[in-house]
Amino acid sequence: MATFTQRFLVRYRCRKTLKMRPFIQSAQRIGEPSVFQHGFQVRCSHGSSSHDFLTTLRNRGICESVFPNTRPDEIMQLMSCPQALYCGFDPTADSLHIGNLLSLIVLLHGQRAGHTPIAVLGGATALIGDPSGKSKERRAMSAEEVENNILGLMENVERIFRNHSNFNHFFFPPHRIFNNRDWYKGQDIISFLSTTGRHFRLGEMLSKSSVQSRLNSKEGISCTEFMYQVFQASDWLHLYQNHNCSIQVGGNDQTGNIASGFDLIHRITNKYVFGLLVPLILSPSGEKLGKSTGNAVWLDPKKTSPFDFYQYFLNLPDSTLEKFLQLFTFIPSEEISKIVESHLSSPEKRAGQKILAENVTKLVHGDTGLESAQRCTDVLFGKSVSALSAMELAELQQLMKNAPTTELPAASDLCLKDLCLKIKCFSNEADAERIICAGGVYLNLQRVTDPQLQVGKAGHILPNHITLVRVGKKNFHLVRWWV
Known part of the structure; x- marks a missing residue:
């Protein structure tokens, strides 16, 4: 049976949209054992013990809270040795956006600290639909649409992990990518309910804020969406049992789903697992950035060009500069303080935003994307003829749509x-x-x-x-x- 990654490579070879080499060189393939299972020792990129990354996340404002927050000693002890941590991404679009990027950055911080990052693409759960933060039921998606979206999301994730690895000179634990459809496709509804389903209590499921808000709405909530929390919890159980995954990363609107996974794992194994909750990314006007609000800054260069991506960060107000440097870059906090102090002495030069835009664009789009964004900026705002001369027609057409x-x-x-x-x-x-x-x-x-x-x-x-x-x-x- 071909693995999900192998199927991904075959599809993209047929499409001729990606070069194969970066994926062939990927450090970890789905289904292969983790380096920890072979007894290798991973050196943290900053030379500190692996549990310090929790302190880093808190100090940088990346982790707003830990679930449950009543067992601080247990999570610190857990993170004192290499763990696996995961974040799930439902393929409701063919690209991730910068709200999702923050969760990926948490995985990268974990990787830098010696932990194994896992990205789960929701080939199954996307067909159900997460009610969290939604006032009405999501549009039903076809299996073909979900599959096409998964290919786009996997490309996004692979590219970001590859760029991060290329720009750092340390050995990182390999990342892993799964499609949760792979562990549901062999199950039937009766066996699922008679095994996993019996561990859920209706009162607890009804008490979740995502469910309550929909129950009190005019449209209500369907049985399908009501069951979403069961499947997300089951995902975590599968990862815990098969990949030693004790940590789930999610936006702070995912608290209910993370709590369901925590309860399920504890009931079955009597072990404690933990969720790391990251803040939602808001626009300068206070709106949530994302597909549903129509203001997403996409990670796919065909949806948001490297130039537009670069310009988004370049044009952020000074009031958000320090926060976004902490959230979206790996620049040490003490250096960020100096950057902000220097920036505020001549804010009209936007030197701080330039550093932010360069770092994030390089992580997402690589050196080539950053160079393109800078050329486009020089052409439109710097009136640089030399930059214009270096541009290809396709690049100019993308810039001047x-x-x-x-x-x-x-x-x-x-x-x-x-x-x-x-x-x-x-x-x-x-x-x-x-x-x-x-x-x-x-x-x-x-x-x-x-x-x-x-x-x-x-x-x-x-x-x-x-x-x-x-x-x-x-x-x-x-x-x-x-x-």
Whole structure:
């Protein structure tokens, strides 16, 4: 039977959307034993004992609370030796977003401290739907849609772990990725209810805040969504029994589901497990960032380009700078204090936001994505012709989504006025003459005022065979010259 990762690789090879090498080189494949089972010793990247990462998470504001919060000695003792910790991601979209990124960063902090991170993709639970934080039932998804979304999420997770590993020079415990459909597909509803289901008490299930809020709503809650907490709890039990996973990471809106898993594991094993609750990421205006609110900052470059991703962090207000540096980077806290202090001495330079944007973009999109974001920034805001010359047509088209592209032969002997008419900047010669002479037209970020200027002979075709034409402040046109 092919593993989930093997099936993922075959699908992507067929799609020709990813290079295979990074995945072949991935440190851990699904179903393989953890390095701890082979007796290897993992050196923490910061040289401290593995349980210190809890202190790190608290000090940085990444972990808002621990569930249950009544057993601090037990969790510190538990984390004093290598553990597995997991976070689940339901594939309700084909990409994760920066709210999910914070949970991945918790897994990365755990990995840096010598623990084994596990990402669980909810191929089964996505078909059920989590009622947490929802005022009505989620849209039903087809199995094919879920499968396609899983491929996107797995690419996101693999890329971030790979980037993190590439940018650090320490040995980290390998990460693991599972699809929870793999451990449900062999079960039937009768056997599931007669084994796992008998450990749940209806009163406790009804008391969950996610259930209560829906019971009190006009729409109510379906039996399907009501059972979601049972399946998430069962996921954790499976991971605990098969992969020594004692820690679950989730947003603070997942407290009810984490409590269900805690209760199930304790009833069956008489052991204690723990949840690490991370804050929800809000926009500067206080709204939750995510798919349901329509303001998600996606991790897939096709949905949010590296430039837009970079700009989101670059444009955060000063009031959130220190918090986001603590949450989304691995810069030591003492260094963050110095960065913020230096930034506040000249806030107009946005030096702190630049460091934040560079670090997060590099983690999510790698060196190539960061370089692209910086080139795009230099072109739009720095008026850098050298940066424009280094850009590919596809990169410019992504940057200027509404800019039409025209392909012309490089041998064309066009003056500026004729070029503008040919690419439909103006509808008539009179407008073209008037606006060019008034200084309203730019070639490759430089103002030109001569309608008869020979574009090719004047050197306005860049080495990348592109000319960027701008009319006014916002109307861009791309010209691709072919030989």
